[in-house]
Amino acid sequence: MNISQPAPLSLARRWTILQLETKTELVKTFRTPAFVIPALLFPVMFYVFFGLLFNAIGGHPGNAAKYMMATYAVFGGIGPALFSFGADVASDKDKGILSLKLVSPMPVSSYFAARIFTAMLFALIIIMSLFTLGAVFGEVTMTHQQWFLTLVTVLSGTLPFCAMGLFIGLSVSAKAAPAIVNIVYLPMAFLSGLWVPIHLFPASLEMLANVFPAYHLAQLTLAIQGNDSGAPWYLHVAALVAYTLIFLGLSVKQFKRVDNRH
Numbered sequence: 001m002n003i004s005q006p007a008p009l010s011l012a013r014r015w016t017i018l019q020l021e022t023k024t025e026l027v028k029t030f031r032t033p034a035f036v037i038p039a040l041l042f043p044v045m046f047y048v049f050f051g052l053l054f055n056a057i058g059g060h061p062g063n064a065a066k067y068m069m070a071t072y073a074v075f076g077g078i079g080p081a082l083f084s085f086g087a088d089v090a091s092d093k094d095k096g097i098l099s100l101k102l103v104s105p106m107p108v109s110s111y112f113a114a115r116i117f118t119a120m121l122f123a124l125i126i127i128m129s130l131f132t133l134g135a136v137f138g139e140v141t142m143t144h145q146q147w148f149l150t151l152v153t154v155l156s157g158t159l160p161f162c163a164m165g166l167f168i169g170l171s172v173s174a175k176a177a178p179a180i181v182n183i184v185y186l187p188m189a190f191l192s193g194l195w196v197p198i199h200l201f202p203a204s205l206e207m208l209a210n211v212f213p214a215y216h217l218a219q220l221t222l223a224i225q226g227n228d229s230g231a232p233w234y235l236h237v238a239a240l241v242a243y244t245l246i247f248l249g250l251s252v253k254q255f256k257r258v259d260n261r262h
Contacts, residue, residue, distance in 0.1 A: 082165040
């Protein structure tokens, strides 16, 4: 007996599915104030207290505000990426939603792509909020190209953290995932120089920062304004690509285990 195979989905159909899946993720996320409020407000609040305050008392208008606008943009951008994949994928996995997606006709890639778009949208909101604060209250001045490059760098730089979050989400339970993400996210942010300028760290901590992907993304962002540590930009790009590939590889292995259970 011949069993007919379903016809492959057209590009238009795939695009429609991706749009609907992204809309679903956005609605679900915005209905979770425990995530939305901290994700949107913490980077902005920290920047107001530290970036704008240091700028006001430092005697060099715009310098501290510009530097920390870049680092807090990175801090704000990677948070939604880690939590959208880390905590939310773990929750979907434990509730059986991920299993349902796997057996449905929908391409599973649409599920993950929708989460990437959702994380990037949150990152965009945070970045634009920081840009507005920096320009209006911090006397930050940059060329149009620098503003644009900063935005694109941070948004594209969320991808390694999506991969990292995906590995966490596929590896741990929904109860453990938020704690694991915070254990990874907050110390990495501090040790990467996202809260305090890296040049204020002891030499040993400056060296340690090189092992964190957040440090390399921050240095790429700071290089746009000429405030980076001076290492070649392509080394930071190579590090971020390497982290992305490593965590994608680990995630694929973990995903196969999840798929085999169902």
